[in-house]
Amino acid sequence: MKAKKIANTFRVDSGKHFHLKDFDPAATGHWHSKEHAAEALQEGIQRTAELQDKLYAQSNWALLLIFQAMDAAGKDGIIKHVMSGVNPQGCQVYSFKGPSELELQHDFLWRIGKDVPARGRIGIFAGSPPERRRRHRPGRIPRRRGRGRAGDDHVRPGQGGERTPVGR
Numbered sequence: 001m002k003a004k005k006i007a008n009t010f011r012v013d014s015g016k017h018f019h020l021k022d023f024d025p026a027a028t029g030h031w032h033s034k035e036h037a038a039e040a041l042q043e044g045i046q047r048t049a050e051l052q053d054k055l056y057a058q059s060n061w062a063l064l065l066i067f068q069a070m071d072a073a074g075k076d077g078i079i080k081h082v083m084s085g086v087n088p089q090g091c092q093v094y095s096f097k098g099p100s101e102l103e104l105q106h107d108f109l110w111r112i113g114k115d116v117p118a119r120g121r122i123g124i125f126a127g128s129p130p131e132r133r134r135r136h137r138p139g140r141i142p143r144r145r146g147r148g149r150a151g152d153d154h155v156r157p158g159q160g161g162e163r164t165p166v167g168r
Helices: 003-010 034-058 075-082 108-113 129-133
Strands: 063-068 091-096 122-127 155-157 163-165
Touching: 034 075, 063 075, 075 122
Parallel strands: 063 122, 091 122
Antiparallel strands: 155 163
């Protein structure tokens, strides 16, 4: 099944008229049995492994996945199942809890900048909503001029002192 079709099923475009009580928690979407869901998961895992190999070989981009939910909402389980086919050498998970005193003295980009994945690698940020309540002093994002298409010129520091482009 195409990822776009699955995403559209669960997509909420506007929270204005969204009420969780209107949705059946037992709904299985497009999957009619556990076997069908397990088969789809295995196909997705294989596809993810193939795409990770291409990401690493090209070394032009990095992938950053951000999971944010309340504690005990299943972030770790999702990461474990969905990313099970990924080569762990090319993937790193970062958990964000409340900021330390040192982190509070800097803007929020300073805190995450050191954990942004390098080109060819996958980074996963896992955090809880209370973590967002810290004090921020948003900083400016440095820009490279005259390269790439519009919107692709934002950069973040990557690991190893390199700069990783961030597409929107």
